[in-house]
Amino acid sequence: MTNMEKYKEAFKEALEIDDSALTDELAFDSIPEWDSVGHMRLMASIEDAFDIMFETEDIMDFGTFGKGKEILQKYDVEL
Template sequence: MGNLEKLKKAFSESLEIEPETITDELSYSSGNWDSIAHLALIASIETEFDIMLASDDVIDMSSFQKAKEILGKYDIKF
């Protein structure tokens, strides 16, 4: 599974949405993405990519696009 698919899987499972509905514009506070889901999303991303995100990155991860940018800092390319 490629990195994009892995990230979509993490978003899909933690926010309980269909993978095909995930776009770069998907952002915090939209749909199911509330503060509770955010922490589940972070745990899911960390598990999927076997990393531990810095606290600032957890807070800054406010959209799907932003998630890709942040993961770039952890040598995860899209």
């Protein structure tokens, strides 16, 4: 599985959404599934997928699907 596939899978599993929702613009609170509970689950899912531990500020900055890709670069995860 490529890193991008892992990244998408983490979103789909944590937020229980389909591929069709996964665009760079998909944002926190833009869909009911990505609320604060969904966000915690998403962060846990991405940490597990890439075996990383986010800094707290990155958890707060992780506001869109696109922004998440930028943040993961800090953890040496290339998508």
